[in-house]
Amino acid sequence: ETGVTQTPRHLVMGMTNKKSLKCEQHLGHNAMYWYKQSAKKPLELMFVYNFKEQTENNSVPSRFSPECPNSSHLFLHLHTLQPEDSALYLCASSQEGQHSGANVLTFGAGSRLTVL
Amino acid sequence: AQKITQTQPGMFVQEKEAVTLDCTYDTSDPSYGLFWYKQPSSGEMIFLIYQGSYDQQNATEGRYSLNFQKARKSANLVISASQLGDSAMYFCAMREWKGGSEKLVFGKGTKLTVNP
Numbered sequence: 001e002t003g004v005t006q007t008p009r010h011l012v013m014g015m016t017n018k019k020s021l022k023c024e025q026h027l028g029h030n031a032m033y034w035y036k037q038s039a040k041k042p043l044e045l046m047f048v049y050n051f052k053e054q055t056e057n058n059s060v061p062s063r064f065s066p067e068c069p070n071s072s073h074l075f076l077h078l079h080t081l082q083p084e085d086s087a088l089y090l091c092a093s094s095q096e097g098q099h100s101g102a103n104v105l106t107f108g109a110g111s112r113l114t115v116l
Numbered sequence: 117a118q119k120i121t122q123t124q125p126g127m128f129v130q131e132k133e134a135v136t137l138d139c140t141y142d143t144s145d146p147s148y149g150l151f152w153y154k155q156p157s158s159g160e161m162i163f164l165i166y167q168g169s170y171d172q173q174n175a176t177e178g179r180y181s182l183n184f185q186k187a188r189k190s191a192n193l194v195i196s197a198s199q200l201g202d203s204a205m206y207f208c209a210m211r212e213w214k215g216g217s218e219k220l221v222f223g224k225g226t227k228l229t230v231n232p
Contacts, residue, residue: 033220042120043207043222056219088159096218103211104151105220107161 003027006091006108013081014116021076021111023091031096032074033105034066037088049074050096081115088112119143120208120223128229129198136183137193137226139208149211150191151220152182156204164206167191198230 004025013019025032034046048056049068063085065077074091092105121140129135141150152164167175167182175182183192195202208223 040224042224045219045221048219090159090161092161094218103149103218104163104166105161106163107153110159112159 004091004093004106004108006089006111008111009109010112010114012114012116013078015081015083017081018077018079020078021089021091021113023074023076023108025072025074025091025093025106027093027095027106029093029095029106030071031094032068032071033092033094034074034076035090035092035107037090037110039087043090047076078113081113083115086113086115119221120210122208122223122226124226125224126227126229128231129195131200131230131232132197134194134196135198135228137195137206137208137228139191139193139223141189141191141208141210143189143210143212145212150182150184151209151211152180152191152193153207153209153222154202154204155207155225161207165193195228200230200232203228203230 007022031050033048036044036046045058046060047066052068063080067075088110090110091108094103094105119142123138148169150167153161154164155161165175165177165180165182167184174184179196181194183194205225205227207225209220211220
């Protein structure tokens, strides 16, 4: 496998459920990201992990809980979500520390979440 | 304040013609990077082209070119010889380096439709 892989691609859950989104990157990158993409809104950065350490939490509600066990894997644990949390959740990775040149984020295909 | 502005919610272009997608940005940092991503209906964000704030020449990648006007803070994407497969959402993004961390901030996107 190459690139950034996200599972599941689609998830439907009730407000009382607990589920997790998984992201795996095979690019040797040291940083991973969660973005939320809602209809008609810009992509919102949720979390950033650099060398497994969380370096950014963009005021995300605690019902979203990230986990980064190593530089290749990133999880987003979901519990007691609200219908307004329905969105496309995109994972990305990059090679941080390069403050010049195109430090490109490579994205996965996303996990489409629907909260009933 | 919005940092990336894409004023065209939707654009239409005839196949084989050129199209320009607008993007303006707002930053007080001298060092930044500008990106364009394409998002087809499958959901994955695909990197197209990058322009660094210190680059003297406009970036080009195949049929994509970036019209970088630093004084006007604009970074328009030009797609030449449009193809049906170019129909997608296009996002302009800016990378900032602040406090040792890097962030990629996205605009709301422009939906491009290429007509046969």
